Amino acid sequence: MTKSLIDQARDYAINALHYEVVLLPKPGLVDPQSNGAHTDMNVYTFINSITSLSPFFTQYIQTGFYHQQSFDTLFEPLRKIGKQAEDAMLTATKGINTHKGANFSFAILLGATGLFYQENCPSTWTAANSDDVLSIAAKICRHLIEHDLEQLDKEEDLSYGEKNYLTYGLTGIRGEAVAGYPTLSKLLDYVRQLPDEGEVKLLRSLVYLMSETEDSNLVHRGGYEAMKNVQKDMKKIHEANLSKTALLHALTEYDQIMIKHHLSPGGSADLLSLAIYFLQLEGLSFW
Template identity: 45%
Template sequence: MREEISKKKIINKISKIEKWATQLTIYAQQAVLYEAVLSPKPGLVDPVDSGAHRDMNIYTFMDSTCSLYQGFYQFAQKGLLWKDSLKKLFEKIRFIGIELEKKMLKETKNINTHKGIIFSMGIFLAATGFFLQRYLDVFIEFPIFEKEDSDEIFKIIKKMTRGLVAEDFKQIDKKDTLTHGEKLYFKYGFTGIRGEAEAGYPFIENQIMPRIRCQDKKESLQCRLLEILFLLMSNTEDSNVIHRGGVEALELVKKEAKNFLKTGGLAQENALKKIEKMNSLFVQKHISPGGSADLLIVSIFLGKLENIL
């Protein structure tokens, strides 16, 4: 009798892990899709135009997004099941991420649409899954997060990624071929998304999430998400922008975004015309704030967890 009860408990727990991993995956894919269809986004692909990208459009993003589901599920499931150190969890999900990148590139015919978000969302999904382990025997249904729960996710991420920058960039001066990220680190000392991850995504934790929590829920979701995007553009050390146009391009993006917000943001009467003008400028200069778009996606994911988006 006791053995049968024990088996049923194990089966129920496995079933709950599968359900919760699925829910995390749904939130992650929703976040990717929300960003894709958000418009207008200066320099970025949206349903209206392709911004500064000549090799992709909104349909490329739809194809790419469909390829991410299984990998996202694996990230979440790995976190929910993980019993070893958080550093080793990060090492494990990087292998999942490499395979997911291959699937994405196959689906998009070798166009890099979501490499950045595979990295960041992999971290957030695994960290969230790991955090949720403590509630598997507490809640029947998937829980709605509170601020304190989200704060714990950022703490877990810091532990997962401790020493990431030093490890990834060691002996960089001895390499014959460098990736885009390595080139930026070698030339500018720019740590990019690795540095952001190792710091625990502080701008999202300390600025973006507090802003999302206090936004007027009567405002359209489009306006609320665009506000967050411009906040990110005004502060993010975006490696996509630097790669395309150098530090000068990054300063331009920050300046344009800050001016837009300072003069009233989406509330000003000519907001859409200003965004269109900014888009034309970014397209002309071949600038795409893709790093900010990726951070918007993980912000939406957290907003979904807290049931505020």
């Protein structure tokens, strides 16, 4: 039973990354019809990346499942595996960063899922179970900002998110993790109430995320004001509650704006993948 649950969680995480990359139209992001604002990657780059990460997803869950110490001591073993996964990703993509942020979060959340499965094997996964895993994730990451972000003045090779913290005070995905992924939790509450529209439900989810998320990718590419403008534009689309046809048209048009300004909401895409993972656990199907 445990192996079956571990395999299922791994498969749902892999599915989530595939579902995200094939979803379209996604403003500024890679999909099967557009490379978005990216000139160095396409949908095949993402497929290669997902394949390279897959074996490590099993390791994340197993590491959590067999962990016997305090929750916060799980972070370092997960980080060690995560670095191996990142190296495998960069080899598969010839050095292109496709899933660094998603890999970080899936390491935490799959590890948290493994910890959850130590004591719980629910026959039907509920929203409360998803909340339990997010709470465990916060405990795993309890000291992450203090450990990572407050020591950055001693580092030389900084990520986009780390530079954003020093420049704007944005904690990015680390802040999300330490707080138990509040933006993801709000998205899950929102999407559970949406009507069954298949992939359109995911597009509405992306719009919601782009209106809420302090996206480090947008800040890196266009600055803080560009990120705020994207949030404002997406909020208008979100609040308009457009029909499927009107939504597809609006997102197709906004894709051209994002491409023109070289903007890509990669942080929102990562959070969407995480949401898809939990929605599958909760029994939602997209076909």
